[in-house]
Amino acid sequence: MMGAEFVALSLPPILIGICVAVACALPGNFLLLRGQALIGDAISHVVLPGIVVAFLVTGLVATGPMLLGAAGAAVVAVIAIEAIRRLGRIEAGAAMGVVFTAMFAGGVLLLEQSDTSNVHLDVEHALFGNLESLIWLDATGWASLLDPVALAGMPVELPRMALALGVVAVFVWLFWRPLAMMSFDEGFAQGLGLRTGALGLALVIISAVAAVAAFDAVGSIIVIAMFICPPAAARMMTNRLGAQVAWSVGFAALSAVSGYVLAGYGPLWIGASASVSAAGMIATMSGLILAVAAVLGPHRTRNS
Template sequence: MMGAEFVQFSLTPILIGIFAAMACALPGNFLILRRQAMIGDAISHVVLPGIVMGFLVSGTVAAGPMGLGAAGAAIIAVVLIEAIRRFGRVEPGAAMGVVFTSMFAAGVLLLEQSGSSGVHLDVEHALMGNLEQLIWLRASGWASVLDPAAWASLPPELPTMALTFALIGALTLAFWRWLKIATFDEGFARSLGIPAGALGFGLVISAALAAVAAFQAVGSILVIAMFICPPAAARLMTNSLSAQIWWSLAFAALSAILGYVLAGYGPLWLGARDAVSAAGMIAVVSGVILGLAVLFGPHRTGARAV
């Protein structure tokens, strides 16, 4: 696809990318501070078998069945990780490693068999998403906002990601005080009667919800950049948790905007004809922002946020 065509209708996919990045960044802040950042990595991979199963059962590349399958796989993964950790008496990293590799391998094997079901599931779509194709084709200016016929062609990923971000944001606000206390001192939180275990489980479920919702836009692999890079960069900018949240949302939105635009125009500037993956470029921009924060962030010495 030509770069000029790639960015011609850019508002809808940019918004989807922004909501996806911010929805992942919100729980990512707490996962990083809890030293559980790899949970986001595991979740973004273990949803793959559920996605493929949803496709194989429905026979169509539809967001509904594949999203349900991904949600089921994410919940199974969370339960398995917790069961292995508790009953196997192994440290969380080892439990995540077992579940992560086993379910991702199962997803790859299922993906290889998807071609025999009559409708082929594109491997690149499953792993990297299709953000650049999520265009509001019937939009013809701001008048389309009031046109019911135009709304019927709106990519469903946009309201899905907007609602997901709103839900995770509302839950973060509702449990803000508990999250803040339990993140930095779980023992003290328990002494106050705060259900720290249930709170941690809910945080993982929120991360799984963000990963599942973001799959259609950015795929099952690159979502990890959204969980880690914006919150980690924000952590280097401030010692305040509330300020860190805002910094991470700003970095997530900036990554989505710059990544999408550079994916379309960047190759043209270098003399190439075709655009590159928007999700991949968003991940690259996220990494660049994190690298700059590591070099120039005012709090890169590693003081704990409060």
């Protein structure tokens, strides 16, 4: 299992899964502390219409237009939620529910109405992606990792996802102190002259970048799970922000690896022939980790 076949078939999906999980979990920590945990949920629903519109406009399933379309849809959704909340004086959760269901419904309808039968674009794909299909056929063994010719045949999702992870990590590293202050005491941060409105929006946009980059590779269900479950489990383990972020990164990577391995090899161990959905399994594993942390974590209650 650790030979050439592993490098070609399992290594790229596992690495992509880790990148996705960590890139979503990092901003997820701050969203969780700010009480915006469901932003990830909303973003990953509205990405669908963005991608469909991009496809209808350009007529091709290419990365560039799709990322643009998805990012555009995410921005439209954030603005629409804010507008409905203020214009109609409606509670944020309800405003979010109105916007993302309507946009998702619009996306599904567009998809049904347009002729996408010859391209790889459907609702199931949008929901749970296809992590297993991201294989690296040019690889012949571990040595391929150093071979430029073989590296060129790597699934494009891997470098793209690594880049997204880099952007997210740099953002968190640069704005660590302001983000920390804003998450725990918004009033104090404003008193120090911090522009929390702009920083909050930047956090949402960075989350959208992570979600959109991940969406194409793994579908929206992992994205939602990774925004919330690893940070929530990490929250049960510690009271310090630095440690919480570190725990969440560990939990995210653990869910990605264990989820993928269980999905790919687990059924074989119990004698079944086919594998199960890796995306679903990764989300399930993150949920199990959260469940364990919620029952046993040293800081699981409000006053500990």
